[in-house]
Amino acid sequence: MTETGAGSDELGRLKAENEKLRKINKVLMDRVERATDWQGNAFSLFQASIVLEGRVEERTIQLEAALRQLESVNSDLSRAKEAAEQAQRRLHDAIETISEGFALFDADDRLVLWNSNYVSLIKVLGQSVRVGTPFVEVIRNAVANGAIRDAQGREEEWTAERIAYHHHPGRSFVYRLSDGRWVQVNERRTDDGGTVSLYTDITDIKDMEEKRRERELAEKSELLQATLESLSQGVAVFNSHLRLVAWNQRYVDLHHFPSGLIREGTHYSEVLRLNAERGEYGPGNPDRHVAERVSTALARLPRAFERRLSAGTIVDVASNRMPDGGFVSTYSDITERKLADTRLRDSESRLKAAARDLQLANESLERRVDQRTAELSAANQALHLAKIAAELANASKTKFLAAASHDLHQPLNAARLFVAALAEQDAMDKSNRDLVVSIDNALEAIDGLLRALFDISKLDAGVMTAELAGFEVGPLLDQLRKEYLPQAREAGIDLRVMPCRAVIQSDPRLLGRVLRNFLSNALRYTERGRILLGCRRRGNRLLIGVWDSGIGIPEEKMGDIFQEFQQIALPGRRREKGMGLGLAIVERIARLLDHPLEVRSRLGAGSSFAIAVPLAERVTAGAVPGPGAAPAADRDAMNGLPVLAIDDDPSGLEAITALLTAWKCRVTPIRSRAELRDWLEAKPDAPRIVVADYHLGDGSNGVMLIEELRAHFGADLAAFVVTSDRTPGLRAGLKEKGLAMLPKPVQPARLRALISHLAR
Template sequence: MRSTALERGGQVIGFTDVTAMVRAQAGLQETAETLERRVAERTAELEAEVAERRAIEAQLRDAKTAAEKANLSKTSFLAAASHDLLQPLNAARLFVAALGDRRLALPTRALVNQTSTALDSVEDLLEALLEISRLDAGAIQPEIGDFRLDRLLDTLRVEFAPMARAGGLELAITSEPAWVRSDIRLLRRILQNFLSNALRYTQQGSVRVDCTTGPDGVRISVVDSGPGIALDKQALVFEEFRRLDSRTSGKGLGLAIVKRASDMLGHPITLDSAPGRGSTFAICLPAGQPVADPDGEPDIVGRDRTMRGLNVLVIDNERAIQTGMCTLLGGWGCTVQAAGGFADAIALFAGDTRPDIILIDYHLHDGETGDQVIDRLRAYFGGPVPAVMISADRGKDLKVRLDACGIPLLGKPVKPAQLRALLRTMLK
């Protein structure tokens, strides 16, 4: 309503209908309140979502921490289990090897050989189970590098030639000098399992290893003339304890290890087989780059030194291992002294005398470790003394630490032939 005064008196009053404007204002107010309410509701929803997400992230962090602790615990358990399980087996192998070096009646020697074969079987089973456990626990980490494939295949030819001859099979391994990029230790294990399976299941004919180089890298194929594998059984052979032919020896773990190792390396494996036409197991590797080879052919060939009269110090906290080592090395003509740790070891040597070589276990009493004792003994003797570490611990950290110190590592149970070869090599 508007009111206007006139000059000669009187007023003019005007009226304007504001109903529409009031309604519009009311509508705007209602819209604003609705938007504010929706914003508040959405804000509350977002805050709830953020809180829920943070809670989930916290749970995931806790779960990740728990998984890492469990994995670390499992790795530690595997190291301890490896040591505890293989200690008595190591002692048994040393005693059997020492017994086998003596003059025995034929029936007695047959029993010794059967005992040695049984120990080999137990060792193979334990090694396979522990290796699968270490792969699953992440305790084995790939050490990727470039290396020549033909040199690896040459060692496998030497290793498996006796097995092929014993089975009346032809073993052909051909390769050209080719560089590949992988973990040489895991790749060797994969090829060993391929070859051992091929030689075990092939009754007659041949086993062949072929290498082909292409734009995608190098393909290694192990081809056998065995019975072959049906298509519906081919996936099963990579599972644990799967053996399609129970008439042959084996634990059914080799190809399970192959699958885990190849997955870890990222190297695809293939199987081409059919009943009656043999099997072809293959693995594809990336090509590597040539690198300088410090371990090529030696320039100086050392003189082999007999082990008769060799003064050996054996350090192990297990009496059975000490006795077994003394018996084995004594049979080789060595002079052997045994100790349980550093204090016992220095008590055995007076004046300027010292051992020619030290064989020492890694895990000793009272928290002592083999590498620590070696350092203390070298300081005590006033100079470097050759040493060999013997341990059931397959951890990467130990290997790296010993490599840096130039100390060779032998795994338990000790293979006498391997120990003899290592001692001769070190004493050249």
């Protein structure tokens, strides 16, 4: 009961009691006036009436106080009602300012408060708003009216999900209306057990997401199509409704489909009908063939079979189920393999016939065995002698190549060293210095030509051998990037090297030679654009190649590029420097390593050269991917450095002495073992560095003399060998003795860097 109600009841009670006392008082006064009380009863009644009158007056005062209190309470109630109405208006205004639809349900899940945005939503749902509407009724009516698209076809399931979320709200609940709009619902329980619901129109957000998904899907579709087009097999993808969704051109070319048949949405039955009418499924009604295959298209997966197409091509067909319920089919052309199988069976038949003939001839052969045995023994003896002669000739050729390499490189080595010493002269004017640079470039070209010619000769003679080992390809790729990146930047070409951690089985030095040739050619024939060095797994091999955006190779010239002294000459383009031996050497090295080569090119678009290298399971201990870059030279470290130079060739010794002297070294030249021993008897100071030619004319070599010097001055004496012999055996022997090797002709920069490194 409220305070106002209590005041009204009290006032009524006091009025009634006061009226009652007035009546009693009147009655008593009447009796006093009429009655005769001989014993004084009249006076007693008079006194009682006076008492009652006092009580009446007291009650009247209480009644007046209660009335005043009631007026105060009514005033407070009026002010409270006004404040409540103002708060109600403010709450309504606050709810109306919310951009979302707002609804409040009480603890019994009945609607008690809402805003106009919620009213708009409810109208879309085909309902009207009224206080006390149960939440379940709102949801079920909306589903029954078909206003919620997401619920169509699964009305009861969706209704249960929505009611469950309402009773146990968590993350947002999102659904789509029949008019295409999207609504996001966020609900929270109140302290009194009710529920606050916010309805947000997120149609714009959904549209943006849909557009983004469409863009991503388009990008993925382009990537998928590019991937499909790169496959050698024909590929076709049908969805669960047997509609064509993806294919490549190879699929169209293999089947010789007419224009317009293969398009997005083509039904599988259309393709089957064309094949059936062509007779690819055998005799019979085409409609029956189509019906049988359509009915089992999605049931018998995976499946694989062979089929002869109408054009005579034999394909290997493999079909597998897709995640969406459709299937993908691949078509591999196995015509050549089938023809080979046929030829093999024919050969087997001929072999069997020959075996029968052989059996018949065996009796005759046995009679002639004795006679032929003697002839065969004589032939074997002649073959043995011929083999010995061939081995002697091969050894002679090896010695000749080594001697020719040494004799040709010796004067070239001296010339390059003399030119380097001349270049160190500070007083030389610019014209003379340019002349020295031109001479050095010419000598370097001669050196490259000689090395190429000797490599060709060694490969053809079988002298060059491969040292196969397991090693990671990554360091080799990184080394090539460091070598060629400066040249690419200078030419304005974007050179990219993709990292790879695969382990391969090859000769690191020879493989590096092949890849360097690929990169050199790419830089030579690419005027702008990019060059990519990367790897791709292919079965049990790793395809390492160089892709460029250069001038490309005409198709009719593809067969000539691996021939000696061949360069591709295009109209309007000057002939590149070089002798055209690089790819000839590459082809021979690939044959020696048993690494197949792959070449692809399109005139005006670029070329790709790749070599297929076997993968290895582990790295061979001590395997390295080839020589690294030479250490940087330190001029200060060479100033006054005592160097002992050993060479039996006067011009070579004079040249290296002149160059080292120009570098401020203190050089002691030695021409032979006898001269060395005379020098040692004089008890000289120990040199810091020993540089020795390997081939000496007195029956010794540079290694022997270095060992004598180390025995005299100590095993830590720094030394290295200069030689034109690049055989793996010599390299291994020098490495075991801790000696570095510089090939002839010596490059001054490498000589300077090595001496500077050993002197530190």
